[in-house]
Amino acid sequence: MSIDYEKELNDRQYDAVRATEGPVLILAGAGSGKTRAITYRTAYLIGEAGIKPWNIIALTFTNKAAREMKERIGQMTGSDARDIWVSTFHSTCMRILFAHADKLGYSPNFEIADQSDQKSVMKDVVKHLNIDTKMYKEKTLINTVSAAKDELITPQMYEERHYGDYSKRVYIDVYRAYQEQLRKNNSMDFDDLILNTVELFRNFPDVLEHYQERFRYIMVDEYQDTNTAQFELIRLLASRYRNLCVVGDDDQSIYRFRGANIRNILDFEKIYPDAAIIKLEQNYRSTANILETANQVISHNRGRKPKALWTEAEGGRKIRFRQLDSAAGEAAFVADDIRDRVKSGTVSYRDFAILMRTNIQSKELEDAFRVRGIDYDLVKGLRFWDTKVIKDVTSFLLTAASGENDLRTQRIINIPRRGIGAASVEKLTAYGAANGMTLLDACAHAKEAGVSGKAAAALQDFHDEMKEIREKLNGMHLAEFLDLVLQETGYLIYLDEEVETPEEYKEKVEYIEKLRETLVEYEQGTENPDLIDFMRMNGVEGNNVDQDSSPENADKVLIMTMHNAKGLEFPYVYLVGMEEGLFPGYAAINSGEEEDIEEERRLCYVAITRAKQELTLTCARVRMVNGETRYASASRFIKEMPFGMLDMNVAPEKTERRVSFSDGSYEKPGAYGGAAYGMHSSYDRRGSERETVKTGNRTHKAPASGSTSKKGFNGQKLKLGKEIIATEPEYKVGDRVRHFKFGEGTVKDLIKGGRDYEVTVDFDSSGIRKMFAGFAKLKKV
DNA sequence: TTTTACTTCGTTTTT
């Protein structure tokens, strides 16, 4: 099997493939054939450069990426692919740590603490340290600890660093206590996996050397998402042979909030001055118009490596932009638009994706799709291993099997309800700690621990039950063990009582079935199956369990967050909620850090570049957020787009207003737009005035980017203070009209108000409603 | 101990 690399790759990709030795930075723009370059490079390493497959490691962030890469490499290199180590950072570290756990004072039985475990540990910590959770929220504390770990700061270092800093005292104590608690339970959280591996490498040079010899050729995917700990891990591993190839795109760095350090990619050449830099800028995904728009937007960022995507493809359709009156109107527009296109064209629902900034936005969209009977799929972050049922059941399994992890024991100690309250657990934990026994063992000494009679008996029962199960465990298949545990603990009966509807019960039981399947699968595919190993594997590779019962290729519109869309592509993409305050969000606008806006802009860039054929941007003038009505103007990102690429046409019946921006400028009417009346920016509502003013200031002060100075909208800037002109509705009292949400109804009343007509309609389905004609957009039928 | 009323608090997410 010989591959004609030169022919099958473009010049830059070919460069990347041939750069086998030394440090290499591949700046792979969106849709530039990154995966192609990586897989060909790997094949080249083995086939042409004579590198042994087992000397190659590829690190990714997600299991999905690892799976896909493995598969693609497999297609190219055949059986050699099995010897190439392709996996996530966390999975890699877990495996390394498993072999050397003792060196760091962990037993090889160590467990992974996921976020729910982190939460319960932190709850404990907060309680024991008497921390005021009003001032220090659990979530913030977890984030602080995590941020420290991402920066390779241990509790000791954290204390030294902030010694005497009163404001940091709480964090110092919390971090230390949190870490002690994890240690006590022989657990590592996800950050520990990286941190501890770095520690291992630093403190045990022979271990490091072993892995350096093993991994002579290192590839890192999505390098822009690495944090400091991961950077150091890579640096250590690569420091012997220096064959480090990192692939990424600084413009797609959107995970700063979880520790990603964009400097890792921006400063790569500073750390590796001899690095070969290869830019993949030819895009194979989108139309020229989409790319030009993306390029323009991202060019407003200062902190980036200069580059621009280009394509041989046609310009394609313009980017459509629509400002609707409400969030519901926006959703209705999108849903109608998609339905119309599917109805009249060769496209199907699966070609469409709606990307939003925040999950809350899905509500309106879902409504709109449901009402129209359009199939959609909401991509949500509900994760199998985090489900309450699975957490409960696996806690039972582990407690019955070993009982060494108090976190698990604590979780199920009162399931089903045995009358064991928080107070009893508290006493037991204290007793256990004092006498060096696990919580489970302490259950057998409840009376000594000072627990009241009834509770003590219940605890004894619980203890005996677990021990009994454990005795039967020997030689049993894991799935059988699961059945036994369910049987003995009466968990299913408990579930049935716990649950509100039969459907809910069914769903939960299905989860357990899924767990059973996963156990069987694991047992069949593993030499020495072991429950703790199973749990650990699933801790780091957990999302292999597909919880979606619906097949991947179902003909459905996809709704997801922009973050979730990273790495995906769709023929037709809708970016909804393109409003100041939502995207970019107020947090970014008000933080005062340009970096925050830049991160949002990168997100915008990522979102735009998901589209292959057509891109539609929408926003709403009014939206309910957190129970309050918020008036918003169009996102600054719209203004940063090339005007000529935009189709701002508003359908005639919707055209009485122009798109409004926060600085008071308005857009030129589109090709089909009617007469240009002005529209002042956003209505200044009582509470939001301050924000609006601030936004305005910023627009004036900030010379948007280093390179270009954008003024207003393509140089046009008009200040307009005019009132909305109330246009006379096309209907009158007695007419039948249709509303996008409420359906048909009869006009009962029509009053001309100061700004708009107030119309009263008796809807067939939902009764009498009053609304403003401008908002309601009723159509005469 | 469980149910009920009340308060609080609201980006983005993988491992």
Added chain:
DNA sequence: CGAAGTAAAA
């Protein structure tokens, strides 16, 4: 506005 979590009452 609503979910989720907490304090008070049954």
